[in-house]
Every structure is written in C-alpha cells, then in structure tokens.
Amino acid sequence: MSEVTTMSDAADLLPEAEPARAARSGTRWLREFSLIPAMGLLILIGFIESPDFLTGDNFLAMLQQSTELSVLVLAEALILIGGRMDLSLESTVTLAPVLALWLVLPTSGNRFNGLGFGAAWLAIPACLLVGAAVGAINGFLILKMNLNGFVVTLGMLTTLHGLVVVVDGGQSITTVPPSFSYLGHHDWLGLPASVWVCGLLFTLGIAALGWYRHGRALYAIGGNPGAARAAGIRVERTMWIVLIIGSVLAAFAGMLYTGRLGSASASQGTGKIFEVFAATVIGGVSMNGGRGSLFGALTGVLTLRLIGNVLTFGHVSAQDIEFFNGVVILVALVVSRYTSGTAQD
Amino acid sequence: MTTPDREAAGHPGRPGGAPGHPVATALDVSKSFGATRALIDVGISVAPGEAHALVGRNGAGKSTLVSLLTGLARPDRGRILFDGQAAPPLSDRAGWQSRAACVYQKSTIIPGLSVAENLFLNRQSEGLRPISWKALRTRAADLLAEYDIDVDPAASAATLAVDQRQVLEIARALSFGARFIILDEPTAQLDGANIAALFDRLRRLQESGVAFLFISHHLSEVYEVCQTVTVYRDARHILTAPVSGLDKDALIEAMTGEDRSARAEFAVDRYLAPASQPAPALQISSLSLPGTFQEVGVTVGVGEIVGLAGAGGSGAVAVGETVAGLRRPSGGTVEVAGRRVRTGSVPDALRAGLGFVPEDRHAQGVVPLRPIAENITLTATDRLGRHGFFTGESLRRAGSALMRRLDVKAEGPDQPVSALSGGNQQKVVMGRALAGSPRALVLIRPTAGVDVKSKESLLGTVRQAAADGCGALLVSDELDDLRIAHRVLVMFKGAVVAEFASGWGDAALIAAIEGLGGADRPDQERNDDE
C-alpha cells in the first residue's frame, strides 16, 4: 500500500506495492488494530508496576480523562482525512467556554463578572456557537481566500488564546452554572456521562465515514481533490462544513473540560495540540489526507493515555513527566510506523 | 450559458449535416489562466454517433476545452450547448456527468480507496442511504467483468499499475451511460493489446449511437477510429475536416503551422563503440524480480541507445524501474559506468550517474505545485551551488536553459508545473533526467503525451545525449521511439526473447512484442510513419 511518492523515497515503498498487482488487500482491517498489541504491552507494564493499575477505578478515571482529548482527536482526524489541518482547536477549547460563561454570568457578585445576558443554560448553545464561528472563519480564510491552512490556524491559535486573556483578564473562571458542567461532572449507569457522549460521537463519526456517501467523500477529497471535484463532490463546501464541525467539537471538548475541572482558564488547552496530533498520527491517520480511520485515531488516544498512566504509576515525578511524556510519544510514533507498516506523512 | 437557447448550433465545420442537434457544441469559447490565453474564440461541434478527433501540439488548449465541456471550469466568453440546449449550471455536477462522461488526462483515481469505490465514487449509494459494501463490490465486479478487466474490486487502488488505472478510468467513464464521451489521451499509458480492446469497445458504442471526442498524439489512432478531425494551434481553431480528406502531412502541417519538408529526419545509424574501450555506460547482469522477470542481462555501451520493447506484462517496464532503483530485485547486478549500484536505492542510482524518466509522471515524476525550474533541476541541485546551497538566480538560469533545450511551452521557469499542459509536464520530467549530466539514462515511455513535433525534438535530445557519451536504455513499445535506438531487445513474459539490429521491419518487431514469432498482424500495427 504505497503512498504517492516522490522518487527519492519511492524505493522503500514500491516493493510493498509491487506484489499486489492483482492481490487482495485483506490486511486492511489489521491496520485498524495495529495498536492493540502495544496497548496490551502497556497494560502488562502497568500491572507489574502497581496493583492499583489494573483496577476499575483507575480505568474509569483514565477513560474520563481521555474524553476531551478523544473529542479533539475526532475533530482533527476528520479534518486531516480531508487533507487539511487545524491547529487552532487548542485555543477553541478554552475560548468557547470562557466566552459562553462571560456571556451568562451575572454582572456582579462573583470574582469574575460577566455580561449577565439571559439564562444560565444559554451558555451551552453559546459555547457551541463560538466553536462554529471559529470554524467558519478558518474555512473562509483557507478555502475562500486560499490562504495556507497551517499558517492561518497557527495564527488563529495565537489570536484566540490572546482573546481569552483579554476576556478573563488572565484569571480562571470558577463560577460555572450546573447545567454547563453537567456532562463533565455526572455519571450515567456507573460511567461518566462524558464517556457515553464521547462513545456516541465516535459511533456517529465511524458510521458516517464508513457507510455514508457524504462521509466517504472526505477520503476522496483528502486523496485527490481534483478527482473528487470531477466526481461531483463539492470539495470546498464539504471541507468548510468539516472545519466547522471540528471547531464545534473542540468547543464541546472545552465544555467537558470545564465541567470536569469546575473552572475555565486560558491555560487549560495549552500544549494540547501536540497530544492531539500525536494521537491522531499514532492512530494511523495520514497528515497528507485521504488515509486513516476514526477507530484507529481512538486507539491512538487510548494508547497515549495508557502511556501517561504507566508513567505516573512508575513514580515519575510531576516535574519530569512532561519530558518523559514527550519522549515516549516520539517513541510511540516510531513504533507505530513499524507496526502499521506504512509511512506516516 | 445564461439563457436557455434552443437554436441549432450550426457549425461551419460539421460535415454532411448530421440529423438533429449536435450532442455537444462549444460556441466561440475563450479561456485564460492569468496571462496565459489557453483558448481564443474556438468552437467545436460533435454530431451524434460521431467519433471526433481533437489534435494539436502540447499546450494548444485541448485539455482546457475538455474542462469546459465537462463543467469543471467556466468559459470566460462563449457558450457550451448539449443537444442544442444550454449546459446546466456549474454546480449541477450530476447534470454535467449525465451529458458528458470523461477520461481526464490527469489521473482521477484516488489511491487510498478501493477499486470498487473508485469506480462508483460519489455514487456508492442512493441519496442518504447507507452504503452496502457487498453490493458495491458486486456492482464493481460486474462492471469490471463487462470490460474484461482483471482486477480485484476490493484491492486498494494504490496497488494498481498505471495501465490498470487507465482502464479503470475508461470503464468508469463509460459506466455513466452518457451519449457523449470525452477521452483525453486515453492511450498514452496503454500497450497495444489494451488499445486494441479499447478501440473495439469504442466502435461498438459508436454503432449504438454514442459520440466521442477523442484526443491523442498518435495520429494513426485518429485515422483508425475517427471520422472528423479538428485541429487547434496556439489556442485557436485551425480547421475541422473529415479525416478521409486529409492526409497525415497536411494534418501535421495544420498542427505545427510549418511545412513538413523542413522537419528533421532521423537517419538510422550504426553504433560504433568508442576506440578507448571505456566501461559500458550501463551493465545489467542476470537481474531477477520474482514473478516479473528473470535473469535479464543488457549491456549499453557508451554513446549507445538500446531499445527495450515489450507489451504490458512483459516485464520491460519493471526492468527499467529496477535499474533505476524503484524496485528491489532478488538477484543480479547493475553497473553504471563501471560503478556497481546498490540495487533498490534511487539515491544511489542517481549518485552513480543515472538519469531516469518514470512511467507514472503524476505519482513519481513531478512535484506539481513547485516551479518548473525547481522540478527540472531536482536531481542536480548539488551541481548548482556549493554545499547544497544555491541561489534562486542560478536555479532559474539552469531551468531556463533546460526548458529551451526541451521545448517546454510555459510562461517562464517560475510557473508551477501543475499549470503546464500534460505533454509539457512530460518534457519537464525528461529535463530532470538530463539535468544531472547523467552517464546513463533509463527512459520509460519518454514521449507519452508529447506531440509529434516535440517528440522529434525530445528524441533528438536523447540522441544528442548519447552522442555526448551517455548510454540510454529506452523502454517503450512506441515504434517511433524505438527507431532512434541502435538495437532493440524485445521482452516477452519476463525474458529477453529477441534482438533486432537497426533497420528492423515494423511487422517483425510487433510480432515479437506480441509473442508471435514472425506472424504478421497488420491490424495491430501502430506505425505513425514519421
């Protein structure tokens, strides 16, 4: 399964493609599960490290901590499969809840004073709308004005982060209406509500990309936009919608995050985008578009979380964990390059 | 295209006055890309059931007309009509697809998707219904069986060879059931047997009333399948005439605007090994790739051009790719000018002084969005400046020189390659192979998609390179390409089966390529007589 290549690296790839002139591609399904052995190994290490690792409580906590990242990865995977990228998701995560809370919080009486506009529940649609607006602006700049997506969303990342600081004055907002924090805070049938919702979102995404024409269009757009256009797919419109969906998902992740922590602040999202990309790429989604699956991306998130958890149980101190986390993610990238057997690009 | 128009678009060029409206008409259309005027007030009119050829040199505007006729671009001026009625708005893709199906010059196969999905892209299911993958594979298998294509519908399209992709494109275009089909150089990547099968199919469709617009640089194909021919030159309409009333020289004259008697003649000459007996430019010894070719040995002397001919599955292309390092052989050696090359490594082959023109220019040939100058000098950047640094100016100068040498038609060296016409992109690929002043060249179908005149200059460049002391292995089944070779080796089923000294007869060579030692099959002859 060779990628489209330039000549210099084609040598590594053609031999894989060559025997398959008429061969089946029965191994395609295996690729989806290529991270499972690594996850098994991590669980084994954790099990040896500590008796507290392999417990329901630990796994529940891990799942809940994965929800925000997995919603972000869902968003980024959709965008990457379509052949674009969005770095600004990291800022949308904090901007959307902060703006929403600013809108509804009363004008006085709290440490943070908002505009006191409307009922508290309005914060939820407001949060999602902020996300939609960010996606729409990104889409306009990238697709209508034909600006470079990397630079545009990098610029948005900084701009939006700055906007959060302007609004909240650099302090965190600790007054969160109960309706807003409900999903990040409550359990349904013994599982955190956010885990259910997250599972539902992935199910919808996997179904759309697996069995629906409009979802499949994303692979065509990412694989060869010219061909997609010739086949009647509305390339720009579809990508615009996907960018908006991505940002709405990021806003939703921000809501879950705020609900779980009980506060919103400018520093919440910082550094998240590296984890998002790492999980997506480890999960087998191509940075060049057209390849990868949402299920694979989900296994990428779980693998990252397992790594973090194993490190914590291995008594890596809080000040060292960032360094180790980075190193291990880079190692995981290298390992997944070989387990999946294809080049990451 | 704004107001509905029911008037019959009578076009001066249409012969005989076919009954009813022409299936497709372009009326005085113009199109520019920035400063480049790709079409200036041109017209074309295709009658029902007619096979209409559109010919012209590289960059004449043929593919641009195709994008107007298939609704991918809007003409700056002029109108497109189908069956005498205004074309649908650009947003109505389904409307365009039902009126005009097309095999585009650029590949529209998506490598990450399966064969089945590629065939039914954006029509995997009706409306909002979920896709049944099993049903889709069955539909694809039926379509493939109908066209005798031996490909697994579940296979990933990335694993297909160039010719397989091309037949997929053709099958997909025909599967829309349109009454008007455009084929933009469908045969450039196909071998003789595939072309014969395609033409059979075209004739049968034509009998059932389907009309074709057929674009090709093989003029013999135009005479074989078309009734009418339209010639464009430098973005303008030159003539439209019945094929039967126009001989080949007149046609080429219309394309080039030059008198045919002035053209360069390629005298076939003998290879004389240099007296000093240097190591051969390219020495291939008992090279094997399991399942593709076995124990192939070829020696290309300094200054020699050796043709390697073979049909689709013969392994000739694979030999070329293996020598260039794109494939890793199971055994055997490759030496370039006496230096042993690490097999399976493109960089090492380049270092040893090998220039390479790959078969698939879309995937391996060019970096589409980068400027021509950068593409054309890609293999030689270390020669342009010290330690890998080079200035934009030296890059542009070197690029311009090569562009002139190869007759690349473009605005300038800074234009991105993706804005070039297909044939001009091929010239850029060729320029890249020559840029590093190679000791040996491996050329796979180097003139695919190149017009008759540029073909002569391109082949002339190869001969010049050979005269300057470079050896060339020319993998092709085009007789015109092979004519410049000092000798031609023929491969069949993975082995070299015959050798022809220069001066070979077309019939004998074709028979050997088809694996019929000696039998004469004039119907398969594709001789452009140039």
Ligand SMILES: Nc1ncnc2c1ncn2[C@@H]1O[C@H](COP(=O)(O)OP(=O)(O)OP(=O)(O)O)[C@@H](O)[C@H]1O
């Ligand atoms: N997207 C584009 N941007 C800028 N210029 C373009 C673009 N597409 C085509 N051109 C220019 O328009 C002219 C006509 O190109 P076109 O592709 O129609 O030629 P063609 O007749 O199909 O040639 P060939 O036989 O080589 O395929 C060329 O000069 C080309 O450089």
Ligand SMILES: [Mg+2]
């Ligand atoms: Mg063309």
